[in-house]
Amino acid sequence: MTLLRLATRQSALALWQTEHVATRLRAAHPGLTVELVPMTTRGDRIIDRPLADIGGKGLFLKELEVAMLEGRADAAVHSLKDVPMELDGPFTLAAMLERADPFDAFVSVRFSDIDALPKGARVGTSSLRRQAQLRARRPDLVVADLRGNVNTRLAKLESGEYDAIILACAGLERLGLSRYIRHRLEAPGWLPAVAQGAIAVECRDNDALTQSLLSVLDHDKTRTCVEAERAMNRRLHGSCHVPVAAYATLDGGILSLEGLVGSATTGHCVRAHAVGKAADPEGLGRLVAAELLLQGADAMLGLSK
Numbered sequence: 001m002t003l004l005r006l007a008t009r010q011s012a013l014a015l016w017q018t019e020h021v022a023t024r025l026r027a028a029h030p031g032l033t034v035e036l037v038p039m040t041t042r043g044d045r046i047i048d049r050p051l052a053d054i055g056g057k058g059l060f061l062k063e064l065e066v067a068m069l070e071g072r073a074d075a076a077v078h079s080l081k082d083v084p085m086e087l088d089g090p091f092t093l094a095a096m097l098e099r100a101d102p103f104d105a106f107v108s109v110r111f112s113d114i115d116a117l118p119k120g121a122r123v124g125t126s127s128l129r130r131q132a133q134l135r136a137r138r139p140d141l142v143v144a145d146l147r148g149n150v151n152t153r154l155a156k157l158e159s160g161e162y163d164a165i166i167l168a169c170a171g172l173e174r175l176g177l178s179r180y181i182r183h184r185l186e187a188p189g190w191l192p193a194v195a196q197g198a199i200a201v202e203c204r205d206n207d208a209l210t211q212s213l214l215s216v217l218d219h220d221k222t223r224t225c226v227e228a229e230r231a232m233n234r235r236l237h238g239s240c241h242v243p244v245a246a247y248a249t250l251d252g253g254i255l256s257l258e259g260l261v262g263s264a265t266t267g268h269c270v271r272a273h274a275v276g277k278a279a280d281p282e283g284l285g286r287l288v289a290a291e292l293l294l295q296g297a298d299a300m301l302g303l304s305k
């Protein structure tokens, strides 16, 4: 009997996602025993500062990777949007699951959409990408930092600290909290984070058995779209902590990618869009990145120093 141990963060969302992967694996491989190995990461411990300040690529990955290296876990389950563009170390993303709702949600007790907010309303989000797009759309709003897991953020909204907050639809749906979604912020008017809504499973790149067990969960179309988005972000030296947004779709063999770089302080945003072939997501990602750089994204991201 084979045992597969899945390392996971301990937030409700991470546990849901890992249980989901475990259920899918048990269904695909009768006789396989799947166990969860819950852990705390640096990103979970430091909650009093904006993530952008702590910086650090792979804030949510490191401890899970160490567990795999030390043989305490065989694979790790992540929100793909929290996974750095380059994995360092002997790891691979063996599966990218079919993407759930990729868009952000406008969440508010009293207001139905961004445009319905009164002048000076207080909107909570620590994401530079969400801050930039908010300022671009409504320069009159007060954007305030808001960190913590999904439930913490909702509690702060309900206590009246904020008039509205922005969260990912996928996270709310997975936690059974879709009733909080007042409005879905759809592309191209509002762009999500690179890989938002997709779950990835990471394992050691020399662990052929685990890789083959995980490969049945891989979703081709999701991988193609996410690779275009990640290639764009890689070219911009982005992580999930920079004001970069992207959204790719694949329809009838046509891969389409929309990209955005914004300034969280001024709300100035540059955008680019291109289409390409499903066979070359990397090329399309680089093309859209090059277009964004031509429009001045390098200065906005501090790449031209």
Ligand SMILES: NCc1[nH]cc(CCC(=O)O)c1CC(=O)O
Binding pocket: 079, 080, 081, 082, 150, 166, 167, 168, 169, 170, 171, 195, 196, 197, 198, 199
């Ligand atoms: N930044 C944390 C994070 N990472 C992934 C999700 C949502 C789930 C997903 O995108 O797959 C969230 C919460 C949020 O942004 O509201």
